[in-house]
Amino acid sequence: MSGPKPTPFLAATIGETLARLFPGGTRPGTRNWRCMPHFPTDVFAAAALLLDRGDVYRAVAPFGPPRHLRSRHLVFDETERRSWIEAGEAWRHAGLDKPGALARIAPYWKVLWAYRDEPLNRDQDRTDVPRWWKAALALLVIADEACAGIGFDAGIENAIAEPIFAVIEGDSHVTEPIGTDDRHRRYRESLDSLCVMADPYSVRVLPKARTPGVGCTLRTLSRHLALLPPRGTVELSWLRNPAPVRRDGDALNILAIPLPYALPAGCFRPIVTEDSPAHADWGWFDIDQSWLRHERDKKAAAGQLSDFVRALIERAENDTGAIHGVIFPELALDWPIYDKIVRALCEHAPNVEFLVAGSSGDCSDALGNFVLTTTFHEHEGRRRAITYSRAKHHRWRVDGSQIREYGLGSALDPHKTWWEGNDVVARQAGLNVFRERSVFSVMICEDLARSEPCHGPLRSIGPNLVFVLLMDGPQIPQRWPARYATTLADDPGSSVLTLTCLGLMERTNAMGRRAENRSVGLWKDDVSGAIPLHLPRGAHGLVITLSGKQVRDATLDGRASVGSQAWRYHGHQPVRLENHDYDRFRWIVG
16 A cells, blocks of 8 residues: 655745745836846846756756657757847847837746746756746847946946946945055955845845856856856855956956965964863964064165065066066965055056955955955055955865875874864955956865865856965875866866965975976866966965956856956966165075
8 A cells, every 4th residue: 555645845836936036026116026127136046046946057058959859858949049139139239128028028028927936947858948038038139138248347338237237236346444544445345246136135136257167067058257156155246456457368467475485393383272172183283484583783674675576577567578466376475465465566566457365364354274366456546455454265274195205204293184264254255356357256275175065156257367375385286186176177267376385385395205397386177287486495475377368158058258358378477586685585485
């Protein structure tokens, strides 16, 4: 005798999903969902959410599957796809105030609303293709094409972009001065969604840089917009430069400074607390940044470090031409020194477009393990800087094998497991627009190795460049940074640059457990193998030369674009201090 049949799962309907996405209605003051949203970003949010929650994207088949699979796939022809693209382009050129531009689009929304009582997840034994599938796909493609170039200084004619930013930015891009001089400012709030009516606690939408060339996922289905998780998982910040940026095709010279050059074992200090039992097999540690202190002239240390950076930039520019970016490893600086360097670059380095560094403090005077990113621009004849900061997402766990590899046994008991004593605060990810169609993001050490919570959103957006700041050993293809960098290079096609400090690497070399190596960085992109970046003895930095190349990205529905930017490696050159500078900065370089 058979038992009772299980109660079927009651899936959310299309109408319920739209009502949750637009709690105030699809248009201001309406409280209904019959009309299509006014903004293409809201249309994209609705269509992408339905295709995602309904598990529909996997059925997209633009070129026609074998006949025996057609009943289970969303099949469309080139004529249909071309009509969707043309409708999106027309919307983009007409703008939001031309109702006629929506005449070709609204019928697809009517189909969705006609199916409002349809469950998103259909019974597994059904073989028909609901009509709303194609309507949702059409709306996604149309909205995606309508938003081409949005969020970038890409030179794409788009009558929709500025009206959207005018509505959604409001106070979201407000900056405030740091100190009394407004040349250096910080983001008070930043943009985390392009949607106007869609609830950000349901989903968010941001611009997109690269579309993965592999896999069958929702992120392979769009070219210009990315569907992202709701607020409360990862705080995302889309950081536009307030002034025009340079062309992607221009060379990009990045000066990598692997500070600290020496790292005494005593910099790793156990944290002793009253409730930490002596017999525990784990403990906490912090890092003393002794390399930032000049024993004889503590007040002048920040000024000397900023002068050191300027001297390296000057030496580099004598050899390779303009330096456009400067990058330091994890925990290389503290906030006062970083602020001093930013102000010096404002005054004396007109070619530098951005600065990236790991720091023990941020612009709000918090202490911990941070990444700081600053972009520079001209405003009313003066160079200004805007800084974004966010904390590390994961703690560094140091075990016995690492203690032995780095020669830290005199500071940390190798029989214990040690955890970095930094707060794990709300997770954030910044996306800095730095060229016409290019955006970079930054990870700190374990952020690269641990996929949660930021890898998913970053893969959806596809930053053109990802910088990874490390306190690690040599950057060679056989070690973990290369393995995890490869995953981002494959999907979504980001170019990845890792950078570690020389000090910890020299400790590894001194232990003699492996062949001596001074590869302070590693480059990986979507077409080349991992390239170690070697720092010769006597050198104090590396200039890494990149160029932007237009590449062809293609979406799952068959749309191709040659406007995507990929950054390619062209070589690196060591930078050495002038002889007359060496004695002055000996306390820095060791």
